[in-house]
Amino acid sequence: MPISSKMLERFIVKFSAEETWIGIGESLLQILIVFILSRIVIVLGKKIISKFFLMREKSPLRVSERRDATLLRLLKNVLTYTVNFITIIMILEAVHIEVKALLAGAGIIGLAIGFGAQSLVKDVIMGFFIIFEDQFSVGDQIKIKDYEGEVVEIGLRTTKIKSSIGQLFVIPNGSILEVTNFSILNSVTVVDLTLPYDGDIERAERTISHMLESLPAKYEDIVKTPQVLGIQSLNPSDVVLRITAETIPTRNYYIGRVLRKELKNCIDENYLKATVQEEA
Incomplete structure (x- = not known):
């Protein structure tokens, strides 16, 4: 058979x-x-x-x-x-x-x-250090090399970051050598205000400073009263004043837009000749 x-x-x-x-x-x-x-x-x-x-x-x-x-x-x-x-x-x-x-x-x-998986071991070891040293956490706004966004997940091997336009970056932990964390310390927003040479700069500074004193009560993201630092630069046809505001972490962009709006209203109400520039 x-x-x-x-x-x-x-x-x-x-x-x-x-x-x-x-x-x-x-x-x-x-x-x-x-x-x-x-x-x-x-x-x-x-x-x-x-x-x-x-x-x-x-x-x-x-x-x-x-x-x-x-x-x-x-x-x-x-x-x-x-x-x-x-x-x-x-x-x-x-x-x-x-x-x-x-x-x-x-x-x-x-x-x-x-022996051929050393990068995997490196990723896992770096993952432990990131978590237990609390370098950054889920929800933090960070920047790693050219990748910037909100941390949505931290694993032992990879870290996932979501950008402001919805992109999801998956970064091996072993490649994370430098991290910029925007969510730990207070942020600062900077706005420049352009005044003509024939404008009354001292009057403009007094008026703007008075308006800035009311902002912390209106916006809880502002830590303390914004300041008029003074003349930032002298251009051929105008003078640039610089205003700064300290905010809670990651809220500097929002407060920057708010500050430009408040400056525009202040200028219109007090008949000041000025132009609000983009945030520096």
Whole structure:
């Protein structure tokens, strides 16, 4: 009898046996139970983590909200990866695959390719430093090289930044050497006001300074009363006054637009001859 015929006969005999189908049914049932339990663990685990951080927000010993938001997302990702890894191992055991031998082989292969995965290791190490040194957090406005925007996610390997026009930049953590964080310290907005040579500069400074004193009460983003620094430059046909305003982090662009509007209204109301220039 040909070898192929013998194999086919053994195959038919094996799958005709009741024990085979019972074993398959048990394996499928185990896989289903493991999968359902893993989903339940992930959902409950994420709720517990969220509840823990919610309690921290109400605590008088609360730490940085930026750091909490970053750690919250990171812990949820770690929980998902860990549970999914354990689920895969249990499913392999349910179908009678030798997990120990598989892990040993994977360890040898991983060691072999590890020398070529140094950039991955570097990304993970830098991810730890970024998170635990609190260099920046989810929600911060940052700039990395030519990429600027809001941090939407920090992982162990990559950082995701969303630009003001909706672009999503995915940056490997290992390539992050310098970071500019706009969300930690107060910002400053600068507006230049152009006056003609025949204008009354002293009167203009007094009028504008009086108007600026009312702005902190109108706009909560302004930290303190904006200042008229004085003459910034002398041009052939005009004089440039510089006005600055300190704002809460990342609100300098908004306050810059507000300040230009208020200056324009002040000029019109007091019949001053001047032109408001773009922010320097």
